[in-house]
Amino acid sequence: MMKTDMQVxxxxxxxxxxxxxxxxxxIGVEVKDGVVTLAGHVDSYAExxxxxxxxxxxxxxxxxxxxxxINLPGGSLRHDVDIARSAENVLQWTxxxxxxxxxxxxxxxxxxxxxxxxxxxxKTVAADAVRYLLGVTGVTADIVVKPSVxxxxxxxxxxxxxxxxxxxxxxxILVDVDGSDVTLTGLVHSWxxxxxxxxxxxxxxxxxxxxxxxVVSYQ
Numbered sequence: 001m002m003k004t005d006m007q008v009x010x011x012x013x014x015x016x017x018x019x020x021x022x023x024x025x026x027i028g029v030e031v032k033d034g035v036v037t038l039a040g041h042v043d044s045y046a047e048x049x050x051x052x053x054x055x056x057x058x059x060x061x062x063x064x065x066x067x068x069x070i071n072l073p074g075g076s077l078r079h080d081v082d083i084a085r086s087a088e089n090v091l092q093w094t095x096x097x098x099x100x101x102x103x104x105x106x107x108x109x110x111x112x113x114x115x116x117x118x119x120x121x122x123k124t125v126a127a128d129a130v131r132y133l134l135g136v137t138g139v140t141a142d143i144v145v146k147p148s149v150x151x152x153x154x155x156x157x158x159x160x161x162x163x164x165x166x167x168x169x170x171x172x173i174l175v176d177v178d179g180s181d182v183t184l185t186g187l188v189h190s191w192x193x194x195x196x197x198x199x200x201x202x203x204x205x206x207x208x209x210x211x212x213x214x215v216v217s218y219q
Contacts, residue, residue, distance in 0.1 A: 003060035005031040011058045012036055019054040022047055027068065029055075034062030041071045045139065046132045056191040062216060070137050072109070078135030080106040087111055087130040096125050102143060104130075109137035116144045120207045149206030151177040158182065158207075161200035173197055173214065180208035187217045 003011070009031040016024035027040040036055055042048045048068050055064055084106040091102055102115035111130050117123055127141040155177045162170040173186040182201045188194045194214050201210045 005033070008034060008036065008058065008060040011060065012055050015054045015058050016051060019050055021050045022054060027051060034060060035065065036061050036063070037065040037067060039067040041069050043071065043073055044132075045070055045136050049131065056195070059190060061191060072135065072137070078109070080109065083109060083111065083133060083135050086133050090129045090133065091126060094125060094129050097122055102126050109135050110140070111136055111138070112140045112142060114142045116146055118146060119205050120145050120202050121205075124202060145180070145208040149180075151179060154180070154182065154204055154206045157204045158201050161204065162197060165196045165200055175201070180206055181211070182207050182209070183211040183213060185213045186215070188214050189217060191216060 009029050012029050012031070013024065016022050016027055016029070023043065026042060027038055030037045030039070036058075038051060038055060042051060048066070048070060051068065052064065052066055055061060084104050087104045087106070091097060091104070092099065097117070101117055102113050105112045105114070111133075113126055113130070117126070123141055123143045123145055126143060127139050130136065131139050155175050158175050158177075159170070162173055162175075173184060173188065176183040176185070182204075184197055184201060188197060194212070194216055197214060198210060198212055201207055
């Protein structure tokens with residue numbers, strides 16, 4: 001039985017309250033036809049991301065619109081040069097990244113990463129490494145992934161990963177590979193399964209871009 005909008009709203013509010021990294025008192029939740037809108041204020045970019053992920057964990061959420069403003073508290077305000085220096089240090093300490101492969105630019109607290117890596121996973125790791133730094137208001141990963149794997153190998157690796165991770169939905173997910181670009185289509189039965197499918201695609205060596213056309217069906 002599908003949830004009503006009121007039930008989805010109650011569950012999202014409860015999930016936000018349950019998430020320790022989110023101050024749910026500052027976030028309003030509206031739901032219409034399964035589409036959730038988050039509005040209000042958060043104290044960091046990391047809190048915004050955690051609120052988004054908490055909402056997507058809730059069964060019955062078909063789509064998510066985020067209208068959250070980031071209001072850094074006084075103690076979190078930092079100069080761009082300090083944020084840039086911290087980001088560079090963190091990237092240097094990250095084991096999975098080749099040394100000096102990524103450049104950092106910071107403007108008004110927003111970090112833009114550029115450079116070149118061999119795996120999509122490394123691009124994700126780089127963005128995650130700087131996302132939670134104090135004073136960060138957003139992250140853009142303009143990092144180029146240069147694949148060295150054939151399309152057939154990429155497709156086989158993704159399908160094998162789907163069978164391991166999303167066994168119930170694996171047969172309903174179609175994987176199309178064009179060079180290093182992957183398109184996922186078909187049905188999944190929850191946001192969690194959708195996230196697993198995307199993670200399987202992004203985590204496969206040689207993948208540069210993933211187009212998610214999966215439909216979440218709760219029936």
